[in-house]
Each structure stands twice: as C-alpha cells, then as structure tokens.
Amino acid sequence: MKTADWTNSLAIRAAWMSFIGRSTQGEIAKRLGVSPAKVHRLIAHAQKEGLIKFQVEARPAECMALEQKFADKKALTNCFIAPDMGPVEDPFYGIASIAGQFLHRLLQSDEVTRIGIGMGRTLKATVSSMPLMQKPELNVVSISGSLTRRLSANPYDVVQQLQSLIGAEGFYLPVPYMAESKEQRDMFLAQRSVQELLARARGSDAFVVGIGALHWDSHLIQRRLITEVEHNELKESAACCDFMGRFIDKTGALCPVSLNDKAVGLHFEDVRGARVVAVASGADKAEATLAALNTGVITDLLIDEQLAQELSSLMENEESETAR
Amino acid sequence: MKTADWTNSLAIRAAWMSFIGRSTQGEIAKRLGVSPAKVHRLIAHAQKEGLIKFQVEARPAECMALEQKFADKKALTNCFIAPDMGPVEDPFYGIASIAGQFLHRLLQSDEVTRIGIGMGRTLKATVSSMPLMQKPELNVVSISGSLTRRLSANPYDVVQQLQSLIGAEGFYLPVPYMAESKEQRDMFLAQRSVQELLARARGSDAFVVGIGALHWDSHLIQRRLITEVEHNELKESAACCDFMGRFIDKTGALCPVSLNDKAVGLHFEDVRGARVVAVASGADKAEATLAALNTGVITDLLIDEQLAQELSSLMENEESETAR
DNA sequence: TCGTTCTATGAATATTTCTTCAATACTTGG
DNA sequence: CCAAGTATTGAAGAAATATTCATAGAACGA
Numbered sequence: 071m072k073t074a075d076w077t078n079s080l081a082i083r084a085a086w087m088s089f090i091g092r093s094t095q096g097e098i099a100k101r102l103g104v105s106p107a108k109v110h111r112l113i114a115h116a117q118k119e120g121l122i123k124f125q126v127e128a129r130p131a132e133c134m135a136l137e138q139k140f141a142d143k144k145a146l147t148n149c150f151i152a153p154d155m156g157p158v159e160d161p162f163y164g165i166a167s168i169a170g171q172f173l174h175r176l177l178q179s180d181e182v183t184r185i186g187i188g189m190g191r192t193l194k195a196t197v198s199s200m201p202l203m204q205k206p207e208l209n210v211v212s213i214s215g216s217l218t219r220r221l222s223a224n225p226y227d228v229v230q231q232l233q234s235l236i237g238a239e240g241f242y243l244p245v246p247y248m249a250e251s252k253e254q255r256d257m258f259l260a261q262r263s264v265q266e267l268l269a270r271a272r273g274s275d276a277f278v279v280g281i282g283a284l285h286w287d288s289h290l291i292q293r294r295l296i297t298e299v300e301h302n303e304l305k306e307s308a309a310c311c312d313f314m315g316r317f318i319d320k321t322g323a324l325c326p327v328s329l330n331d332k333a334v335g336l337h338f339e340d341v342r343g344a345r346v347v348a349v350a351s352g353a354d355k356a357e358a359t360l361a362a363l364n365t366g367v368i369t370d371l372l373i374d375e376q377l378a379q380e381l382s383s384l385m386e387n388e389e390s391e392t393a394r
Numbered sequence: 395m396k397t398a399d400w401t402n403s404l405a406i407r408a409a410w411m412s413f414i415g416r417s418t419q420g421e422i423a424k425r426l427g428v429s430p431a432k433v434h435r436l437i438a439h440a441q442k443e444g445l446i447k448f449q450v451e452a453r454p455a456e457c458m459a460l461e462q463k464f465a466d467k468k469a470l471t472n473c474f475i476a477p478d479m480g481p482v483e484d485p486f487y488g489i490a491s492i493a494g495q496f497l498h499r500l501l502q503s504d505e506v507t508r509i510g511i512g513m514g515r516t517l518k519a520t521v522s523s524m525p526l527m528q529k530p531e532l533n534v535v536s537i538s539g540s541l542t543r544r545l546s547a548n549p550y551d552v553v554q555q556l557q558s559l560i561g562a563e564g565f566y567l568p569v570p571y572m573a574e575s576k577e578q579r580d581m582f583l584a585q586r587s588v589q590e591l592l593a594r595a596r597g598s599d600a601f602v603v604g605i606g607a608l609h610w611d612s613h614l615i616q617r618r619l620i621t622e623v624e625h626n627e628l629k630e631s632a633a634c635c636d637f638m639g640r641f642i643d644k645t646g647a648l649c650p651v652s653l654n655d656k657a658v659g660l661h662f663e664d665v666r667g668a669r670v671v672a673v674a675s676g677a678d679k680a681e682a683t684l685a686a687l688n689t690g691v692i693t694d695l696l697i698d699e700q701l702a703q704e705l706s707s708l709m710e711n712e713e714s715e716t717a718r
Numbered sequence: 719t720c721g722t723t724c725t726a727t728g729a730a731t732a733t734t735t736c737t738t739c740a741a742t743a744c745t746t747g748g
Numbered sequence: 749c750c751a752a753g754t755a756t757t758g759a760a761g762a763a764a765t766a767t768t769c770a771t772a773g774a775a776c777g778a
Binding site: 738746 | 777
C-alpha cells in the first residue's frame with residue numbers, strides 16, 4: 071500500500087473511531103499506535119477532505135413555524151429554513167447543508183431522471199455539501215448560459231460539479247448568461263446545438279434555481295454580466311429580482327426592460343408546472359425572493375433564517391397593501 | 395411556546411451552531427445569551443435525542459479490499475464493512491451506522507414497496523441508527539415468528555421500530571420463532587391468518603435478515619428459544635448456523651435435525667432470487683456467516699471488520715480444502 | 719554527495735469541552 | 749401553605765482537543 075493511501079486509510083479509521091465510536095483522541099492514538107497530536111491531524115485531514123458529514127435532524131420551532139407559513143401562503147410543496155448561526159466562517163454552510171440534503175433526497179428518488187440546474191453561489195455551495203452518490207443515469211443540464219459576456223467560464227457554474235459528484239452526464243449551455251443584444255440572443259438561439267440543449271433542458275423533471283437580487287454589489291454587476299447602462303434601466307423600472315435571467319417586479323411580473331430580451335436560458339414560464347426548487351440565502355435577497363415566489367412557478371423553497379425573517383415581514387406588508 | 399418546546403428549540407439551534415456552524419460553545423453561549431455550561435448541556439441533550447447524525451463517507455482501504463473480495467467470491471451486489479473501532483461502549487454502533495445508511499438508501503429508492511424483516515440484536519441496532527424518513531406506503535412485514543415459545547414478545551423484534559420510524563404499516567407474525575414440535579408448527583401454519591401473513595411476506599421486494607451463530611451463549615439458548623435437548627441434537631450434527639430459522643452446515647446445506655421442521659417463518663428458499671440483505675457482526679459469527687453465504691441466497695452483505703477478518707481467513711481455508 | 723528547502727513529527731502549551739459541586743428554584747405531597 | 753425532595757443552574761476544576769514550536773527527516777537540485 072502506498073504511503074498516501076495508508077495515511078488516508080488511517081485518517082478514515084481515526085475518523086470512524088472518533089465520530090462513530092466516540093473514542094477520545096488519546097484512546098485512538100493508543101489503539102493506532104501513533105501520537106495523540108497525529109490523531110488530531112488525521113481527523114482534521116479527513117474533515118478537510120469533506121469525508122465527515124454532520125446532520126442535525128431537526129430545526130428550531132421558529133424555523134418550522136415560518137416554513138409552515140410560507141408553504142401555506144405560497145402553495146409550496148416543501149419549505150426548509152436553515153437556522154441562523156450568526157457570523158461564521160462560511161455563511162453559506164447552513165443553507166448549503168439543508169439544501170444539499172434536500173437535493174440528495176430528490177435525486178435519490180426515482181422521480182427525477184433529468185434535472186435542470188441554474189447558477190449562483192448558493193447553488194454552488196449546496197452541491198459542495200451534498201454527499202457522494204451514484205446515479206449515472208441521471209442527466210444534469212444547464213438551464214441558462216453559463217459563460218460571462220466575455221465567454222469566460224462562470225465560476226458559479228454548478229453543472230460540472232454535480233455531474234462529477236454523481237457520475238452522471240452533464241450538458242452545458244456554452245453561451246453567455248445574457249447576450250449583448252436582442253439580436254445576439256437570437257443569433258445564439260438560432261444555433262442548432264443551443265436549440266437542442268434548451269429543448270433537453272425544458273424536458274427536465276425538476277429544476278433547481280437560484281434567485282438574484284438587484285443591488286450594486288450583486289454578482290450581475292460585479293462579474294460584469296450586465297453594463298451600467300442596463301443597470302440604470304433596471305433601476306428606472308420596478309425590477310427587484312433576477313429570476314432565471316428575467317427581471318421581474320415584486321408582483322412577479324416581467325419588467326419592460328431591454329435586458330428581458332437578452333437572456334439565453336430557459337424562461338421561467340418554460341418550467342411552470344414542473345418541480346421547481348429555489349435556493350437562496352441572505353436577508354438582502356428578501357424582495358427578490360418574494361418577487362420570484364409571486365411568479366407562482368416555485369414549488370420548493372430552501373432559504374436561511376435571516377432571509378426567512380425578512381421575507382416574513384415583507385409578506386406581512388404585502389398582505390396589508392393588498393387588503394387596502 | 396411551551397418551556398419544553400423552547401428548550402428543545404434552543405438545543406437544536408445550539409446543535410446547528412456547533413456542528414454545522416462550527417462555533418465554539420463559548421461563542422454559542424454568548425449568542426444565545428446563556429452560560430457555556432448550558433450550551434454544553436443543550437448539545438448533549440440533542441445528541442441523546444438522536445437528533446445529530448455523523449457520517450464518515452469512506453472506509454479504510456483494508457475494509458474496501460475485503461469488501462471487493464467477498465463481493466467477487468460470493469457474487470454479492472453490495473458488501474460493506476464497518477471499520478473496527480476497538481472496545482467501545484456500544485459494539486453494534488459501527489455496523490449499525492453503516493447498515494442503517496444502507497437500509498435508508500434501499501428504502502428511499504422506489505424499488506422497494508414491501509420489505510421483509512428478520513430478527514436479532516444487530517438488526518435492532520441497525521434500525522435504531524437509521525435517520526427519520528417518511529415512506530407511509532411501505533409495507534414492513536415480519537418474516538419469522540417474533541415471539542418466544544412462551545409467547546412473550548421478543549425484545550429483538552424490529553418490525554415495530556422500523557414501522558414507526560417511517561410511518562409505514564407493519565405486519566407481525568404472532569407465533570413463536572420455533573414451534574415446540576413439527577405438529578405444533580403445522581398447527582400454526584394451518585391458521586388462515588398465518589398463511590396470509592407468510593404469503594404477504596413472501597411477496598416482499600427485499601429482505602433484511604440476521605445470521606445466528608450456534609454457541610452456548612447465543613441468543614437461541616439464552617432466550618430459551620430452543621431446549622437443551624434440541625441443542626445437543628444440533629451439536630451432533632454439523633450445524634453451525636441459524637439462517638432464517640433453519641440450521642445449516644458450513645456448505646449451506648440443511649442439517650438433518652428435528653428443529654428444521656419447527657421454524658414457523660419463511661424458509662430461505664422462499665427468498666432465493668429476491669434482494670436479500672444480511673446484517674451480522676462479531677468475529678464469532680464467522681462460521682455462521684460463511685454457511686449463510688454458501689446457501690447463495692444473500693445478495694448484500696453488511697458486516698463489521700472483526701467478522702470480515704475472520705470470514706476472510708475461513709474463506710481461505712475453504713478454498714484450499716476445495717482445491718484438495 | 720552535500721546542502722537547501724519543505725514537510726512531518728511529538729512535546730509543550732493554549733484553548734475548548736466536559737464534569738462536578740454547591741446553591742437555588744421548582745414540584746409535589748402533606 | 750409549607751416542607752422535603754427533585755431538577756436546574758453557573759462557577760470552577762478536570763479532561764480532552766487544538767495549536768504552536770523546535771526538530772528531525774525526507775525530497776530535490778546542484
């Protein structure tokens with residue numbers, strides 16, 4: 071056995087003894103014939119490798135109450151809220167953990183043979199926290215262009231990652247998220263290969279999408295996916311959400327902006343009626359999330375508690391406005 | 395909110411912050427506004443409630459090598475070996491953890507709508523370590539009598555536990571594991587209800603069974619499921635394994651003992667060809683496990699490393715004998 | 719072969735987690 | 749309403765875990 075293998079094996083064994091067997095590192099050290107410090111390092115190594123997964127099989131009552139509320143008011147099949155954990159190293163880990171589990175279950179079930187995947191940091195983190203699984207017959211397809219306008223690869227693309235995680239086949243859409251113009255979009259859409267990929271995407275059994283907020287620091291701006299001119303146009307309109315590349319107002323209606331003729335990916339109307347899982351996190355996504363929910367296409371909502379809190383109060387306002 | 399609910403909610407939140415958020419108990423205490431000692435107690439509480447699950451997504455190379463060997467030599471679909479963790483509080487926890495995960499996956503998949511369940515400590519521990527899941531449409535059926543000869547309930551019966559874990563319907567076989575005599579067995583089998591239950595059991599998509607070793611301290615003797623006379627008869631024969639209530643020798647053939655006309659549950663020939671998952675642990679089960687494997691009905695084997703080691707050397711012997 | 723650099727190790731130490739203990743609050747039976 | 753028992757609490761101390769540091773050993777280039 072090679073040294074690296076042997077070290078790894080030892081690390082895994084130490085991890086088992088520590089987490090499953092609940093032995094102390096001292097006991098493990100004695101049993102394995104190494105120093106306690108080494109045991110600690112072995113376990114730390116195994117953790118960094120992502121070999122060890124924790125799972126808390128419950129959520130605080132406050133979260134569950136909000137889940138119920140959202141599910142009722144917005145007719146959701148499922149709603150899960152990751153508890154707020156204060157300022158931690160990785161702010162996505164909570165939502166990623168809960169969404170990862172959900173997605174894992176969804177993909178295990180034999181209902182899904184083809185899954186359409188969107189983009190975003192939260193989605194990326196979600197897939198990172200999923201346990202290994204084998205489901206080679208699954209099709210993983212991109213539902214939106216996954217390049218920047220400069221045609222460089224988008225670092226938040228998750229198809230690749232999910233594909234290799236489950237040993238499945240992946241289909242990218244090698245076009246930008248947003249075309250430069252309506253004409254350029256039509257040019258992309260005229261391509262046979264793009265048409266085929268979009269048709270394939272449309273035929274998915276389930277979709278997993280992120281929700282984009284519109285702020286100056288949102289990744290659309292930061293990553294130069296849209297120009298400042300386009301952004302100003304958005305600001306003039308009532309747009310508060312980028313949902314699947316379309317810009318909508320808080321009622322979930324499309325806004326009359328030129329950008330709405332530039333997205334290359336699937337339209338949210340293309341997925342209406344299918345299983346649509348939305349994953350989002352951060353209180354600043356509240357308006358956007360409400361807007362996306364109001365399109366009525368989302369069936370499953372996975373968010374963190376901060377967003378949930380904010381969303382809850384926004385929904386209160388929405389109701390009192392409607393009542394008036 | 396009631397006090398108990400609130401405490402629980404707090405415990406769950408503390409658990410999230412500790413395990414998912416990786417905060418120290420001190421940080422959590424500050425954030426939650428309680429003393430560090432209380433945080434520790436909250437987390438300990440959540441652990442005792444079984445709300446926190448650990449998972450090590452890998453096994454040492456030594457285990458995987460043995461898994462491969464067994465899968466090849468005995469034509470298994472799956473083989474998993476739980477790493478040895480030395481003397482720990484609960485010696486079943488390792489195998490239970492790995493078998494629980496396996497069973498969880500098996501039941502998630504839509505292949506299984508009815509599952510036949512055997513008996514035993516290892517099986518009991520396995521079900522205990524399974525995560526909560528909802529699958530109310532699943533049928534859980536007992537494949538063997540689950541009472542003692544004195545018709546008291548058997549503490550190792552797992553149907554009840556699995557049933558309530560997944561919110562499914564459970565079917566017991568309200569007869570002893572072993573009848574007192576062939577005649578008594580026939581009397582039980584003549585009962586309409588028993589026939590129906592056995593027919594239902596036979597129709598299962600998958601079976602999960604334990605493997606019984608024959609020692610003086612085995613639970614057959616200890617729990618007075620057989621008499622000393624019967625046991626002596628077994629000793630005269632070459633029997634080394636109780637597999638689904640039938641006594642077989644190391645080649646997997648039925649032994650000519652009167653006890654083999656007394657089991658009330660399904661015969662292993664009834665399940666041949668179906669998915670048969672065997673769970674066993676402990677080096678003293680090695681002969682019995684080899685015997686059970688040699689019947690050729692087992693498709694999936696879940697054992698611990700001690701048993702695997704012993705089984706491996708027994709298989710070496712078996713081969714050299716056959717070669718002769 | 720030698721020297722340089724980088725990595726891996728265990729002892730020492732700092733930090734965190736867990737347990738004990740004394741004190742207080744909360745039940746419960748009279 | 750009171751008293752005795754029981755459960756809960758935080759502080760303090762014990763145990764375990766994590767980090768630092770000095771050193772030894774391997775890997776690489778000359």
